[in-house]
Amino acid sequence: MTERDTHTLTASGLRVGYGGREILSGVDLTFRAGTVTAIIGPNGSGKSTLLRTLCRLLSPDEGSVAVDGRPLSTMRTRDLARTMAFLPQAPTAPEGMTVRELVARGRHPHQTLFRQWSTQDAAEVDAALELTGLADLADRDVQTLSGGQRQRAWIALSLAQDTGLLLLDEPTTYLDIAHSIEVLDLVDHLCVDLGRTVVMVIHDLNLAIRYADELVVVHDGRIAAQGPPHRVITESLLDTVFGLTARVVPDPVSGHPLVVPVGRRRAGTRHETPREEQKETGDTHVA
Incomplete structure (x- = not known):
């Protein structure tokens, strides 16, 4: 990041x-x-x-x-x-989605028919997780996080959007x-x-x-x-x-x-x- x-x-x-x-x-x-x-x-x-x-x-x-x-x-x-990235009030993640999967959604605007998931996308997601202090929780279900952790996960998604x-x-x-x-x-x-x-x-x-x-x-x-x-x-x-x-x-x-x-x-x-x-x-x- x-x-x-x-x-x-x-x-x-x-x-x-x-x-x-x-x-x-x-x-x-x-x-x-x-x-x-x-x-x-x-x-x-x-x-x-x-x-x-x-x-x-x-x-x-x-x-x-x-x-x-x-x-x-x-x-x-x-x-x-x-x-620009927009984070709405009190967003909710689909049931069973992990923190890493949620944050990875921020990379969608950077992908096209001819440019799918890349090492750069993975690096941006990792950087967003590090910056928000969620690297150790990357494989946790979003629904199991505390309120502060959950909000940081959504901000991490916005950061991955770069x-x-x-x-x-x-x-x-x-x-x-x-x-x-x-x-x-x-x-x-x-x-x-x-x-x-x-x-x-x-x-x-x-x-x-x-x-x-x-x-x-x-x-x-x-x-x-x-x-x-x-x-x-x-x-x-x-x-x-x-x-x-x-x-x-x-x-x-x-x-x-x-x-x-x-x-x-x-x-x-x-x-x-x-x-x-x-x-x-x-x-x-x-x-």
């Missing part, structure tokens, strides 16, 4: 709708080459619709999407699959915090060390802030903000877009903005230390 040529992805004047309802309108975006961009926003705001339009799974009613200035609408399907662009729809869905960090550390490695351009939809604001170079905020089908996390994430934006009362403070680990929701359980109103509780109730436990 080697460093790839980076690609710039652009969307111009996108309007997307279906079922008589407009989902996206007036979307103009540039996703810079070699960066991680996180698309955030409330449920139903159009995040996944935007991502699916960016990879041509949905056709816009107006506007266009281009890679390095070349409109996706003019690209053959095989050429597009060699340029594209410069990687689009991920909620890659941490159903994962606990440890497995989420595991997956996002891998995404960071793909960008920083291998030069991939990554665009992902993610719900967890603090993970998006920590791992993304840029944020795109979608609200009611429009782009409410775009830019580096420290410029985008403000208490005013959180209130306007998410209806959330929160404080934005420096993350003690990364220095990035950290969103601390206020909510009903404000400090000091619902929780007390065990010692304080004992004083009030008189409860004691003697061994």
Whole structure:
């Protein structure tokens, strides 16, 4: 798995709708080459619709999407699959499929009638398994993996596809915090060390802030903000877009903005230390 040529992805004047309802309108975006961009926003705001339009799974009613200035609408399907990989939300593998068999599917766009499976294909699969830490699990049934391992297997498939662009729809869905960090550390490695351009939809604001170079905020089908996390994430934006009362403070680990929701359980109103509780109730436990 080697460093790839980076690609710039652009969307111009996108309007997307279906079922008589407009989902996206007036979307103009540039996703810079070699960066991680996180698309955030409330449920139903159009995040996944935007991502699916960016990879041509949905056709816009107006506007266009281009890679390095070349409109996706003019690209053959095989050429597009060699340029960008898309990982949908919570994908499932056929029963009985091994990790290696799943990852090998990423090589399909590189095969033709006259070019079948080759040593290069095998090498790309092996490299993807190594990079994602799955080499020792290559012969395991995908269904027997943990959530984090399973998600890494799907990312390995995308890596075996050997594209410069990687689009991920909620890659941490159903994962606990440890497995989420595991997956996002891998995404960071793909960008920083291998030069991939990554665009992902993610719900967890603090993970998006920590791992993304840029944020795109979608609200009611429009782009409410775009830019580096420290410029985008403000208490005013959180209130306007998410209806959330929160404080934005420096993350003690990364220095990035950290969103601390206020909510009903404000400090000091619902929780007390065990010692304080004992004083009030008189409860004691003697061994």
